[in-house]
Amino acid sequence: MTATPNNILYPRFYQEFSCIGPDCEHDCCQNWRITIDRKTYKAYSKTTDPRLREVTDKMTRPRQQNDLDYRRIPLTEEGRCPLQNTDGTCHVHGEHGEQLLSITCKTYPRKIRKIANTVEASLTLSCPEAARKALLDPSAMMFEHGPNLPAGLAQSIIAKEPSGFTLFRQTAFQAVLGEKEMPDERLFRLGILFSLVARQQKDQRDITVACEEYLRMQSSGELSALYLNLSDGKRGLAIVLKELLTGTNFFRANKVLASYHQQMVKALQDNFTDGEVNLEKLLKARQPNLEQCINECGHGLVNMMLHWIYSSEICLKQGDDLLTSYAAFVLKYIIIRFYLLTLAEEGKNAELLIGVVHSLSRSADHNDTFLKNLYQLLADKGWGSHAQFLSLLK
Secondary structure (H helix, E strand, O other), rough: OOOHHHHHEHHHHHHHHHOOOOHHHOOOOOOOOOEEEEHHHHHHHOOOOOHHHHHHHHHOOOOOOOOOOOOEEEOOOOOOOOEEEOOOHHHHHHHOOHOOHHHHHOOEEEEEEEEOOEEEEEOOOOOOOHHHHHHOOOOOOOOOOOOOOOOOOOOOOOOOOOHHHHHHHHHHHHHHHHHHHHHEEEHHHHHHHHHHHHHHOOOOHHHHHHHHHHHHHHOOOHHHHHHHOOOOOOOHHHHHHHHHHOOOOOOOOOOHHHHHHHHHHHHHOEEOOOOEEEEHHHHHHHHHOOOOOOHHHHHHHHHHHHHHHHHHOHHOOOOOHHHHHHHHHHHHHHHHHHHHHOOOOOHHHHHHHHHHHHHHHHHHOOOOOHHHHHHHHHHHHOOOHHHHHHHHOO
């Protein structure tokens, strides 16, 4: 079925995004894999452009080759695409136009998915300008329909909408939107919904019952009481912080995240001794700064959750996979919160949020090894249950 404006869904910030090219503080032409699809490779192989031909001749073949990942461009010693000009612009786009860009370069940071007859468009938050549009505007995650999408974009396809998917996702949105709850509690409420749904899925029962039960708990005030009486997860938080400070591989080749990490280590020098942080002292000293940051741009954290529910496959997952994926997102959220806790400063919090979210997304969303290892570390230390991950949010 050909997508029409009536069945193309996108959040408001999608339409407001425009690539800022050489003005981008962390452009997409550096330090990650650049794939070339079969059709583009064939076109490049016939080019008379000497620079493009030289790069094409040096392209490598991936082990598991397919039409989308047909060739890869070797990066320069500085970790950049050899087709990027010194002024930050793209040689291919400048000399040949957008039509000769590969599917990967033409699509990013767009993320397109077709579920049954509906096409859902979004942008990945690993792009700093996309993150800026998504996080700063409180209405950025309001949804609209149309217009048509450009041709030639990569998209994933789910032929049939899973049973209960729409209600499940709508309930997840409602859990995060909340009323006046702080972001931590909203993510906790989402975790309660997921636990109810996962239980129904494991018993092969209708998840509609779980969504209805969640809404009952929300309207009755039961969720507020659960969060109020939730045990704190400081022991788990201490494990996460220690691993964050000592495990540096996750920001390898990510200059922006590395810079934030260095700033955080420096800010923690008074509390940081032999790999251990006095968490109680840290929280007492910096909690007012974090609260000010949340007051200024907490809607950005809420939008990040809404974006995850909409653009990821979380509401398509089943049982234990659903809870494990939730745990991975909680870890990402906790890491962001640690950076904000340590580095928040009046007048600079909005850009701090954008910088931390986009740079961490660049490392974590496109390579989940660090979060998987961190999840396993917590499990090995006896901190792997769903209830324990919920306690990290208190």
